[in-house]
Amino acid sequence: MRVLFDSFTVLAVSAGAVFFLAGTVGLLRFPDSLSRLHALTKADNLGLGLVVLGLLPQATGPLVALKLITVWLLAQLAGAIVTQLVARAVRRENQEA
Amino acid sequence: MAEFLIAAAGFVLAMVALGLARILRGPGDADRMMAAQLLGTGGIAALLLLAAGTDVPAAVDAALTLALLAAFVAVAFVNNAPRTDAAERRATDG
Numbered sequence: 780m781r782v783l784f785d786s787f788t789v790l791a792v793s794a795g796a797v798f799f800l801a802g803t804v805g806l807l808r809f810p811d812s813l814s815r816l817h818a819l820t821k822a823d824n825l826g827l828g829l830v831v832l833g834l835l836p837q838a839t840g841p842l843v844a845l846k847l848i849t850v851w852l853l854a855q856l857a858g859a860i861v862t863q864l865v866a867r868a869v870r871r872e873n874q875e876a
Numbered sequence: 877m878a879e880f881l882i883a884a885a886g887f888v889l890a891m892v893a894l895g896l897a898r899i900l901r902g903p904g905d906a907d908r909m910m911a912a913q914l915l916g917t918g919g920i921a922a923l924l925l926l927a928a929g930t931d932v933p934a935a936v937d938a939a940l941t942l943a944l945l946a947a948f949v950a951v952a953f954v955n956n957a958p959r960t961d962a963a964e965r966r967a968t969d970g
C-alpha cells in the first residue's frame with residue numbers, strides 16, 4: 780500500500796514539476812504579454828495543483844491534507860484574480876501604445 | 877522518498893529562478909508582475925514539498941501565508957498601475 784502511495788506521489792509531483800518547467804519556458808519564450816500570461820497560469824494552476832495532489836498521500840493526518848487543499852484553493856483563487864487583473868492592465872497598456 | 881521531495885523542491889525553485897529572468901528582460905510592467913506571481917506560486921510549491929520532505933508541518937502554514945499574500949501583490953500592482961485609461965485621463969485633465 781505504501782509503495783502505491785509513494786509511486787503516486789513521485790508521478791504527480793514530477794508531473795507538477797514538468798508543468799512548472801513548461802510554464803517558465805513559456806514565460807521566457809513567448810512573444811507577447813498575453814501569451815506569456817497564458818503560459819504562466821498553466822505553471823500556476825496545474826503545477827501547484829499536481830504537486831499538492833502528489834503530496835496528499837504523504838500528509839501525516841487529515842488536518843494536514845485539508846490544509847494542503849486549502850493552500851491549493853487559495854492559490855487557485857489568487858491565480859484567477861491575478862490573471863484577469865494583469866490581462867486588463869496589459870490590454871490597457873496596448874490601447875495606449 | 878524524502879530525497880525525491882527535496883529534489884523536486886530544488887527543481888521548482890530552479891524553475892522560478894529561471895522565470896525571474898523575465899523581470900530583467902520584461903518589456904512591460906505586466907511581464908515583471910507575472911514573474912513575481914510565478915515566484916509566489918513556486919515558493920508555495922517548494923515550501924509544501926519541503927514540508928513533506930523534511931517532516932516540518934510548520935512549513936505548510938508558511939505556504940498558507942504565502943498563498944494569501946501572493947494575491948495582494950498583483951492587486952497592489954494593478955491599483956498603482958499608471959491610470960492611463962483615456963476616460964480617466966480626460967477626467968483627471970479636465
